[in-house]
Amino acid sequence: MSTRTTVTTVTFQRSFTLSALEGAQPAGTYRVITEEEQIPGLSFTAFRRTETLLYLPADPVPGGTRQAVNVSPDELAEALAADAT
Numbered sequence: 616m617s618t619r620t621t622v623t624t625v626t627f628q629r630s631f632t633l634s635a636l637e638g639a640q641p642a643g644t645y646r647v648i649t650e651e652e653q654i655p656g657l658s659f660t661a662f663r664r665t666e667t668l669l670y671l672p673a674d675p676v677p678g679g680t681r682q683a684v685n686v687s688p689d690e691l692a693e694a695l696a697a698d699a700t
Contacts, residue, residue, distance in 0.1 A: 617652070618652045618665075620650055622646065627640070627694070633687070635687070636669075640671065643672070643673025647667065647691070649664060649667050650666045666685050667688045668686070670683050
């Protein structure tokens with residue numbers, strides 16, 4: 616089975632919360648990695664999302680540690696939309 620990885624960033628102008636995170640996270644630009652696997656048996660190529668990882672903190676200290684948290688892509692999109700208003 617084929618897999619693919621997409622690396623993007625998201626930027627929050629204000630602090631935000633997600634159910635997978637403890638407490639509010641500060642505004643900043645966060646790295647997001649999406650893993651997908653190919654759906655077998657179709658007459659065309661299609662992928663299903665298997666996980667979406669949000670990397671914390673937004674601005675890591677050089678040599679510091681980063682944490683990857685599995686988040687809901689829908690909840691992340693809702694938080695970004697709320698931040699934009």
